Amino acid sequence: MKEVFVADLAKLDENKPFDGVFLVLSKQQRTTRAGKPYLSLTLGDNSGQIEARVWDVTDHRIAPDFEKGDVVKIRGCVSKFDGTLQLKVDMLRGVMEVEYERADLLPATTYDVAELWVKLQQAVASFTEPDLKRLVEAVLADPAVSGAFREAPAAKQLHHAWLGGLLEHVVSLIGLADRVVPHYPILMRDLVLTGVILHDIGKIRELAWATGFEYTLEGQLLGHIQIGASLVEKTMDALPGFPPRLKTLVLHMILSHHGKLEFGSPKLPMIPEALMLNFLDDMDAKMQTLMTEFQKSERMGRAADEMTDRIWALDQRTMLNSRAWLNADESKS
Numbered sequence: 001m002k003e004v005f006v007a008d009l010a011k012l013d014e015n016k017p018f019d020g021v022f023l024v025l026s027k028q029q030r031t032t033r034a035g036k037p038y039l040s041l042t043l044g045d046n047s048g049q050i051e052a053r054v055w056d057v058t059d060h061r062i063a064p065d066f067e068k069g070d071v072v073k074i075r076g077c078v079s080k081f082d083g084t085l086q087l088k089v090d091m092l093r094g095v096m097e098v099e100y101e102r103a104d105l106l107p108a109t110t111y112d113v114a115e116l117w118v119k120l121q122q123a124v125a126s127f128t129e130p131d132l133k134r135l136v137e138a139v140l141a142d143p144a145v146s147g148a149f150r151e152a153p154a155a156k157q158l159h160h161a162w163l164g165g166l167l168e169h170v171v172s173l174i175g176l177a178d179r180v181v182p183h184y185p186i187l188m189r190d191l192v193l194t195g196v197i198l199h200d201i202g203k204i205r206e207l208a209w210a211t212g213f214e215y216t217l218e219g220q221l222l223g224h225i226q227i228g229a230s231l232v233e234k235t236m237d238a239l240p241g242f243p244p245r246l247k248t249l250v251l252h253m254i255l256s257h258h259g260k261l262e263f264g265s266p267k268l269p270m271i272p273e274a275l276m277l278n279f280l281d282d283m284d285a286k287m288q289t290l291m292t293e294f295q296k297s298e299r300m301g302r303a304a305d306e307m308t309d310r311i312w313a314l315d316q317r318t319m320l321n322s323r324a325w326l327n328a329d330e331s332k333s
Contacts, residue, residue, distance in 0.1 A: 002104040006045035009302040010085055014200075015077045016169055021095060023105040023212055024070045029057070042073070043087065046107045046162075048299050052076070057187040058325045061091040066244045070297045071095050071105060106209065109164030114148050116164070120197065123174045129190040131246055136197055138144035138235050145231075148204035155203075159285040159292070164202055169284060170196060176280045186272050195253035195277040202228025202299055215304075225264060229254045253277055255302045289313045304328035 004012075004020040012018060022043035028041050039054035039062075052074075054062055066072055075091035087175070109116070127133035140146050154160030154169040161245040181187045206219030207228050218227065229251055236242045236250070252274055258265035259278035269275040293308045304325045307318035 003044065005047040006043070006050050007096065007299050009050060009087070010299050012078050014079045015315075017075055017077050019073065019075050021045075021071065021073050021100050021105075024068050024072055024320065025212060026064060027057070027066070027068050031089060040088075041089070043072075044107075045105045047317050048107070048296060050078075050085065050087050050299075051118060052089050052099070054089045054092065057230050059090075062089070063093045066094055067094065071100055071211070071213070073099070080301070082248075083302070083306075085290045094227075097189065102211075106204070106212070107162035109160075109162055109168045112170055113167065116167045117141075117150060119171050120167065120172065123193060124197070127190045127193070129188070131243055132194045132250075134239060135232075135236060135250070136194055139198065139201065139232065145201070145204060149201070151209065152204045152207060153209055153213050154200060156207060157249065158322040159288040161213060166200060169288070170200070171278050172284050172288075176284060177276075180280065181312055182274065184272070184276070188273055191249060191273045192276055194250055195257065195273060196280070197231055198228065199254055199277060199281065200224060200228065201254075202226070203229060220294075223264065225255060225258070225266065231271050240310070249273070257281055286313060290319060293319065294324070297321070 002021055004018055006022070007261050009304055017039060022045055024041060025044045026040075026042040026080075028038060028040045037259055041052040041054065042049055043052050044050070056062070063072070070094050071094070073095050074087075074089050076087050076089040078085055080086065085256055102119050105245050120140075124136050127136070140149070151163055152166040153162055158293055160166065160169040166332050174193060175309040177189075177192050177196055181189050202224030204217060206222075206224035207212050208216050208219075227239060231250060232254060233247070237249045252267060252271060256265050256267045256269040256274045257277050259269060259282060261268065269278050289311065293311055297306065304321065304326070307320055310316045
């Protein structure tokens with residue numbers, strides 16, 4: 001049973017050795033300013049990740065053949081460098097499968113997956129447009145699709161990057177759509193929800209999540225937009241009498257959901273439902289990214305008045321957790 005998690009490291013005494021089992025998320029060989037080689041690692045488990053350093057790469061206590069994606073046992077200590085918590089590794093070896101639980105190492109949704117799946121099915125059952133309803137039901141009826149949909153992360157390392165993240169993201173979007181869509185009569189609810197449920201379906205084949213989160217070869221060569229559009233198009237073609245115009249609209253929503261050509265969308269959103277899907281998708285991704293960054297800052301031991309690291313998804317800006325900052329001020333009074 002894993003005893004020390006990344007989330008616990010900020011509570012440990014600095015420079016006091018401890019043992020722990022972690023997943024290697026990245027491994028790079030670098031050199032110091034003096035020209036001495038060292039290893040820069042990112043280690044993680046289901047509670048988060050932390051930067052780590054192996055300063056003596058020739059030390060016989062450091063296994064020479066570990067790679068990204070391996071599970072390792074380390075002995076090391078935590079310390080702060082430029083205000084950021086970092087792990088110094090003194091010993092490292094590979095571990096056998098019997099020495100760890102996969103669930104301890106890969107981050108996973110904190111929601112009940114069965115309950116999320118019920119919410120997804122309830123949303124589909126509420127459709128009033130019969131062709132869109134049978135399309136979504138047909139996609140989800142494939143055991144390979146539904147099984148992967150329950151497990152897949154929504155991304156490799158950005159928003160909802162954990163087991164069950166794709167399903168969590170989609171159910172969150174369903175809730176947002178049912179709040180926003182009634183406000184705008186020009187929107188077709190069932191078309192928006194179809195886009196919400198199917199826009200990222202290609203990620204079940206774009207990503208692999210056996211140990212860590214990686215892109216498949218298909219994912220690298222095609223990407224989830226192309227994979228998803230192809231999967232949905234084949235499903236529509238197999239449904240007798242599926243309306244050609246509705247087919248065009250559904251495919252357009254998948255192809256345009258990133259919103260901009262430079263963000264990977266082959267087309268810009270050109271119908272109201274596609275525009276709304278892009279807005280909702282972008283908002284949910286950014287807000288979840290923010291929550292993850294705030295949790296990361298807390299794990300690193302930062303005070304409430306300290307900004308986050310620069311956030312790539314928010315144009316490299318830093319952010320302040322305003323709620324935590326206000327609460328810290330109230331606790332002093």
